[in-house]
Amino acid sequence: MRTVLLRLVPLAAPIVLSAALAQFPAGAASRVVSLNLCTDELLVQLAPERIAALTYLARDPALSVVAVEAPRFPAVRPSAEAVLALNPDLVLAAPWGARAALAVVEARGVPVLRVDLPADFAGIRAQTRRLAAALGVGERGEALLAAMDARLAAAATRRPAAPPRALIWEPRGYTAGATSLGQAVLEAAGFANAAPGGQRRGLESLLADPPDLLVVPSRPAFPSLATDLLDHPALHGLPRVEIPPALTLCPGPWTAAAVSLLAR
Amino acid sequence: MTGRICILVAALVGASLLVGDAGVGLADPLILWQIRLPRTVLAAMAGGALALSGAALQGALRNRLADPGLLGIGGTAALAAVVAYYWGIGARFALATPLAGLLGGGLGAAILLGFAGRAPTGTALIVAGIGLSAIASALLALALTLAPNPFALAEITQWLMGSVENRTLADAALAAPLIVAGAAVLLSVGRGLDALALDEATAASLGLPVGRTLRRVAIGSAVAVGAVAACAGGIGFVGLIVPNLMRPLVGERPSALLAPSLAAGAALLLAADIAARIAPLWLPLNESPRLGILTALVGAPFLIVLSRRSQP
Numbered sequence: 001m002r003t004v005l006l007r008l009v010p011l012a013a014p015i016v017l018s019a020a021l022a023q024f025p026a027g028a029a030s031r032v033v034s035l036n037l038c039t040d041e042l043l044v045q046l047a048p049e050r051i052a053a054l055t056y057l058a059r060d061p062a063l064s065v066v067a068v069e070a071p072r073f074p075a076v077r078p079s080a081e082a083v084l085a086l087n088p089d090l091v092l093a094a095p096w097g098a099r100a101a102l103a104v105v106e107a108r109g110v111p112v113l114r115v116d117l118p119a120d121f122a123g124i125r126a127q128t129r130r131l132a133a134a135l136g137v138g139e140r141g142e143a144l145l146a147a148m149d150a151r152l153a154a155a156a157t158r159r160p161a162a163p164p165r166a167l168i169w170e171p172r173g174y175t176a177g178a179t180s181l182g183q184a185v186l187e188a189a190g191f192a193n194a195a196p197g198g199q200r201r202g203l204e205s206l207l208a209d210p211p212d213l214l215v216v217p218s219r220p221a222f223p224s225l226a227t228d229l230l231d232h233p234a235l236h237g238l239p240r241v242e243i244p245p246a247l248t249l250c251p252g253p254w255t256a257a258a259v260s261l262l263a264r
Numbered sequence: 265m266t267g268r269i270c271i272l273v274a275a276l277v278g279a280s281l282l283v284g285d286a287g288v289g290l291a292d293p294l295i296l297w298q299i300r301l302p303r304t305v306l307a308a309m310a311g312g313a314l315a316l317s318g319a320a321l322q323g324a325l326r327n328r329l330a331d332p333g334l335l336g337i338g339g340t341a342a343l344a345a346v347v348a349y350y351w352g353i354g355a356r357f358a359l360a361t362p363l364a365g366l367l368g369g370g371l372g373a374a375i376l377l378g379f380a381g382r383a384p385t386g387t388a389l390i391v392a393g394i395g396l397s398a399i400a401s402a403l404l405a406l407a408l409t410l411a412p413n414p415f416a417l418a419e420i421t422q423w424l425m426g427s428v429e430n431r432t433l434a435d436a437a438l439a440a441p442l443i444v445a446g447a448a449v450l451l452s453v454g455r456g457l458d459a460l461a462l463d464e465a466t467a468a469s470l471g472l473p474v475g476r477t478l479r480r481v482a483i484g485s486a487v488a489v490g491a492v493a494a495c496a497g498g499i500g501f502v503g504l505i506v507p508n509l510m511r512p513l514v515g516e517r518p519s520a521l522l523a524p525s526l527a528a529g530a531a532l533l534l535a536a537d538i539a540a541r542i543a544p545l546w547l548p549l550n551e552s553p554r555l556g557i558l559t560a561l562v563g564a565p566f567l568i569v570l571s572r573r574s575q576p
Contacts, residue, residue, distance in 0.1 A: 063414070172415070200551070202284075203430050204286035204291070204295050205285045207292065208292065208295065220413070222352070223349055223354060223355050224350075224415040224416060224419060226418070226419065227415070229430050232299075232430060233433070233434070234294055234295070234432075
């Protein structure tokens, strides 16, 4: 994931971020529009009173950790017109996506904060602190991180000496590679990643070299061929842990809950 | 002829059990019985059913371009199966998806035969079928775009192009009785098709039930193709290629074409599925190509050649 981001965005995110921070002294942003699910989730947890609008994705319980709270706020599509109509004084976005809309928004003088999406817990700490500082809620950021670190510390005490091999197996056979958030979660829970190459694994190649533990997304509320695969009878003999996909889809303090589920 | 093709089918079944993404060769019993056996059974049944339906439709409509996929029967079946599956009806009772495929295929066949009754020229019928199939695939893509499911969009290819990957023995057991029933109906219409080959008026004057033959072809195709589409998606061109390949070998008589087409269709789709599994082992592919991609790559040039040859 990280290599892809860097390729797409030659300008590293922290540079953009510090420029936006200079424009924005702490506490100044009061009408904040978020155009990415990952910034939606952080914004709801850090400064709900500042929200002008979130994405529609934030309301989807299959994807979002703030699906319960999100319907209280307006939702916006990433179009320049819709965003400008909200008269925001800060727009949060991922380092990619909605580029045309963001260019128009920036040309109208609205600052855009592009928040990098880290793939490890150190990165999550830095990301949460940067955004909390930008919103002027540093202490709320620290509280979220303290809860995250408590979960991680609890998982670390249960760490076995020889780590068992766990495979994160997403619908359609995707695995988590060595530089992914998935591997950071596995390691924090005391497992070794059984697919450090991040290569796709079909049903057969999975069973030809079975991991000690299969880590799969918890069953969604809708039918799909991709998730039906996880119910294939040939997999019934493998121990598995189900993780709600929203916990690891976006990196954030909530990702530690996935570690707790695995370390149990 | 059918006997020789059956030996080929048996050889391909053996090969199909020896190939997979775990590698070529004898696999772990779990992989062999739970993963390779269901897909082998489904590929053979689907190919046989599609080719048999193609042979029967070509006889009934007296048009060698007829094919359940090209005529839209496969498309309407897949559309109905998609609606039943993604809106959760299939999750409530397992037979709902194949039954929906069957109903969709029946609707497609009814529309088509209704049209055929009024516009008997071959070209008009094919054009109507292409129209029906375009409507069905557009509605299928639209239904998946609207489906309450983030993966649905990625699954359009599965339904439009067809695949027997990752099917279970339960899937095969669910589809098998319907496919066998549909095939049995289609195999029973040989004599009626031979009579139709003369032309409808002559057949009727000989006291042969023209309408009943057409209806049985429609019902048999809808049941067999509908069940195939519900479990393997829309696999095109098998019903077109196979009877045309068999005709020089077994002659023009429609009834003589049915059983050889059934066997050769099974062989063709088994071969295509083996190729689909070997391709990612040898080529830098991220994903196994869908069955419909392979059958279209072979079948579409064949269609072009055939349509040139059938020009007056």
